[in-house]
Amino acid sequence: MSSGDYSFRSLKEQLGTLRRDPETTAEWVKNAATNEEVLDEILIKEQLDVKHESTRQLGEVRRAVLGNLEIPDRYKQLVTDRQELAKIRVPDRVERNARAALEMGKPLVLYGPTGTGKTYFARQLADDLYDWDEVHTATPSWTPSDIIGGIQPAEEENGFAYRKQPGIVSKAVIDAREFGIEWGLILDEITRADISQVFGPLYTAIENSEQTIYQDDKHNVQLDSNVHIICTMNMSDRTVNELDDAITRRFAMVGLDEYDRAARDDLFSEWVDEHVPAIVPYDHETLVSLFHADYDGLNEGTTIDDDEPISRFGPMHYKDIAEFLGSACGSGGQYEDEELMDEAVGQAFATYTLPRLLNTATLPQMRQLETHYEVLSNDEEFIRFDLTPAIELVKREITAEGRQMNRTVFE
Structure with missing residues (x-):
């Protein structure tokens, strides 16, 4: 490229370099600030600001766009709107x-x-x-x-x-x-x-x-x-x-701790309907009911014998479970086989919910968790969901915590 040549034709010849090098891309943005054909290629077609700076990083390319008064406002707006957020509903x-x-x-x-x-x-x-x-x-x-x-x-x-x-x-x-x-x-x-x-x-x-x-x-x-x-x-x-x-x-x-039953129901139903495929051999309403029962038992103790809450635990965790089930039980997923699909529910709880609960749980809370998930697994409404992976994880943690306490006593 000849010195000072920032034409569209030269850009096409230099695209390979621009795709690899953010400094060169920023140089082109600065020097072709009034050439919308070039800016369209860099920012709209190639999206090189995204390639070099992910979604929200403010690096050299985006600084070159935002800091240049000659660049039209539509390009400035474009780079500030790159992030796609999954919207959540709060009260x-x-x-x-x-x-x-x-x-x-x-x-x-x-x-x-x-x-x-x-x-x-x-x-x-x-x-x-x-x-x-x-x-x-x-x-x-x-x-x-x-x-x-x-x-x-x-x-x-x-x-x-x-x-x-x-x-x-x-x-x-x-x-x-x-x-x-x-x-x-x-x-x-x-x-x-x-x-x-x-x-x-x-x-x-x-x-x-x-x-x-x-x-x-x-x-x-x-x-x-x-x-x-x-x-x-x-x-x-x-x-x-x-x-x-x-x-x-x-x-x-x-x-942000006040999600009433109706608000949670909207969230749970939306996530299950969006992520869990219809081919899964259990109905969506039952899965939503399981989410409610788990949430209530953790936060209010409604499924525990002594009716004591276990932990303050928000509803957003169940989105991860729904997404796990959708991926694992869908076409080509690890639990696509119908014989494995029921186990996927317990594995989802063991993968997402339990580690977060056990991270700060005391030994009495761990024992509450064990009882809580055993009660859920024996409930006729949820009997087909295999929650064994979740229960076994809690038991392992109880055993490990007991050993640690014994070592502490005798040291």
């Missing part, structure tokens, strides 16, 4: 309260037990309301520098060097300003980090919009109204009353 009250908080500019925390759809709903909100959104999942190693910025290691040709770099929030502000867009910033599972320590500088900035949260040679960053913070928080082992008062005073707190 109307939850939807209204979350949107109202964000509309008034309030940072938002979505909280609830595992499986209530917090992360899906956060992404759904951000995708609906803002031009761009990104998710960052908290870790125990997070520090204030991860949030607002500070001295951090940076990779260089000769190894690592330490330099001042923006954190997650300050970087979102910088990018939102650079591209002139509304930015949805999702901080997922923040209870994994030390919230009081990590969010301390952010609390001050929330109360004072003129507070500088990050500064370097190029940037002086304050919280920006174009950056909208949505956090998710797993509350399986805690209550709102146990949280640091600092976060409950500065964030809108919206719970």
Whole structure:
């Protein structure tokens, strides 16, 4: 290609290189900003921004699109709409309260037990309301520098060097300003980090919009109204009353743990009808009833002799079970043989539901789980579903936990 030749003809000759190299693709986007034939080929036909940057990563190609004033708005909109989200339905009250908080500019925390759809709903909100959104999942190693910025290691040709770099929030502000867009910033599972320590500088900035949260040679960053913070928080082992008062005073707190029977029935029926093939030799209504019975027993204890709840457990886990059954029992699936299909139900529970429950279960809760699934397996309505894999998994964990306790006693 001759120097400065960014014609459509030259593009066709260079496509092989562009498909391999995001830097070259970004160069073409910058230099052919007014050539819609070239942009159509790169972004619509070839979708090279997706190839190089998956669905929501903001890499070199998309930065070249969003940061160039000469590129028509339709291409900017195209790259911000790449992500296809599976929409979930949450209670109307939850939807209204979350949107109202964000509309008034309030940072938002979505909280609830595992499986209530917090992360899906956060992404759904951000995708609906803002031009761009990104998710960052908290870790125990997070520090204030991860949030607002500070001295951090940076990779260089000769190894690592330490330099001042923006954190997650300050970087979102910088990018939102650079591209002139509304930015949805999702901080997922923040209870994994030390919230009081990590969010301390952010609390001050929330109360004072003129507070500088990050500064370097190029940037002086304050919280920006174009950056909208949505956090998710797993509350399986805690209550709102146990949280640091600092976060409950500065964030809108919206719970996702109230799915009534009708709402759950809509979800369960939709997932079973969508994913489980009609050829499976048990009717969909019975499978939906099994989901309800399992949910009720875990959350309310309705199938347990002492009527005690076992764990706070959201309804979203049953979508995984429906998808497993659809894949495993469908044409070419591992349980396609009709003789194996009943076992697939127990295997689905053992693969998805039980590991999540056992992850935090105490020994008494494990024994409750064993009783719960034995009761379900003996119920005449569900007798054809082979829940043995789930029961055996619980028994193995009870045995392992008992051995661990004995070792602890005698050490």
